[in-house]
Amino acid sequence: MVDPVSYDEFIASVSGPLGWFFVLLTVMNLVAAARTVLGRDGTTLLQWKRFRLVSGQLWVVLAVWFAIQAVLCFRADPTSMAWVAMPNWAKQWVDHWMSPTWYTIGLLGGLLGMFLARRFFVRPPVAWLMLNLSMWFLGASLTDQNFYQIVSKPDNVPIVGMVYLLGFFTWMSAYRAVQNDDRLARGEPPLEAVDDEKTLVWPDLVYIELICMVAVTAVLIVWAIVLKAPLEEPANAAHTPNPSKAPWYFLGLQELLVYFDPWLAGVVLPGLILFGLIAIPYLDPNPEGVGYYTILKRPFAYVVFQFGFLGLWISLILMGTFLRGPNWSFFGIYETWDVHKSATLQHYNLSDYFWIWMLGRELPTASADAGMGGRVAVILWRELPGLLLMTLYFIGLPILAASRIPLFRQLYAQMGWPRFAVMMLLLMWMILLPIKMVANWQLNLQYFVAIPEWTLNL
Structure with a gap:
C-alpha cells in the first residue's frame, strides 16, 4: 500500500x-x-x-x-x-491492540466509561484537552506512510472530519444534558425553557442561513480544488479492486455481510433499523425530557441510542474504513496492507461444535430415500442446539428481564406486553450484532443456526 x-x-x-x-x-x-x-x-x-x-x-x-x-x-x-513522529514502539503497541475484538470491546467500554463519568468528561477543560490529544495523535501519526495513505484518501478525508464532528456534537449534547439535569434537581427550568425569546425569520434566520450558505460553498470549492475526485478506472469484469469497498455510508452494511447472510444483513437488519426509528414515538412511554437535553430523565433511551448509533453503526463504518484491507482482512492503522496476509479460512457452525467437537459424532443427515417430512425433521434435529439457543435468547431473556430486572419490570408495567415485546425484539437484535462479531473473531463461529437447504442462516 x-x-x-x-x-x-x-x-x-x-x-x-x-x-x-x-x-x-x-x-x-x-x-x-x-x-x-x-x-x-x-x-x-x-x-x-x-x-x-x-x-x-x-x-x-x-x-x-x-x-x-x-x-x-x-x-x-x-x-x-x-x-x-509517533515512536515505533507506540505504533507497534497500537497495532497489537487494534484487533477487531479489542477494538470493539475497547470502544464499547470507553463509551460506557464516559457515560458513567460524564460529569468529568463534559467539563470544557477536559474536553479541550482531549481534543488536543487527539489532534496531536493525528499529527504524529501522519508521519507514518501507511497511516497517511489511509487517512489522506479523498474518500476517507470526510470520515476523519466526521469523527471530530460526532465528538463535538456528542459532547455538546451531553454537556447541556448534565447542566439541565442539575437545574432540574434544583427545581429550575431547563436551559431551553429559559432561552425562549422569539427570533424572527426575517431578517435574523435568513441572514444566518445566507452566511452559512456562503461559507459552505466556499469550503466545497476549496475542497474540490485541494482534494482530487475519488474516481476509479472504468469497471473491468476481469479485475476487481482489492479491497473493494462500498461508499462510507454503506460500509456498516458491508461489514454485516461478513457475519450474516445477504438477505439478513442487506434487507432484514436495515428494515429493522428503519422500523425501530419509526416505532420510537409509539414505544417510548416517558413524557419527560421532550424539547430539551437530558440524561437522567431518559437514561434508558439515551444509552440504547448511543449504543446503537456510536457503538454499532459508526463503529462499523470506522472499522470498514481504517481497519479492513486486502481480502477484507484486518490490519492495524500503521500496518502495511499485505495482500498475502493470512486469514481464517475455516469457520464452523454451532451445530459443528455440538455434534462433532462435543459429542464426537457426524452431523445428522437424512437418507437418500427420506421424504420431505423426514428431511425437515433431520434438519431441525441437526440445528436443535442453535434453535434452542436463539429461542432462549429472543424469548427467554426478555421474559427473565421483565420479571427479574427492576428497570425492565418498570418498562413492562408502563408499556404493556405488545410494545414491550417489540422493544425487546429490537434491543435483542442490537445486542446480537456484537455477540455474533466477537464469536466470529474468537471462535471462528459462522452461524448459530445454519440451514443452507432453506437459505436460512443466523
Missing part, C-alpha cells in the same frame, strides 16, 4: 502541511488561553501544596509545545521529524 517513494521523500512532502497543522493548533491554544485569562474563568486542573495548575497555563504550555512541533516540521529533515 505504501507508495514507491523513500521515507525521506515522503517526509519532505508532508512536513510543510504538517507544520501548518501544528501552527493551527498553536493558535487555537493561544486563543483558548487568552479567553481563559480575560474571562477569569480558569479551572484548577492540579494542585499540590503551593503548586497550582490552571487551565489557561496548560493551554499556554500546549501552545509552546505545538509551536516547537511546527518548527521541527518546517525544517523538513528526517532527524527533526523523528521528534514529531
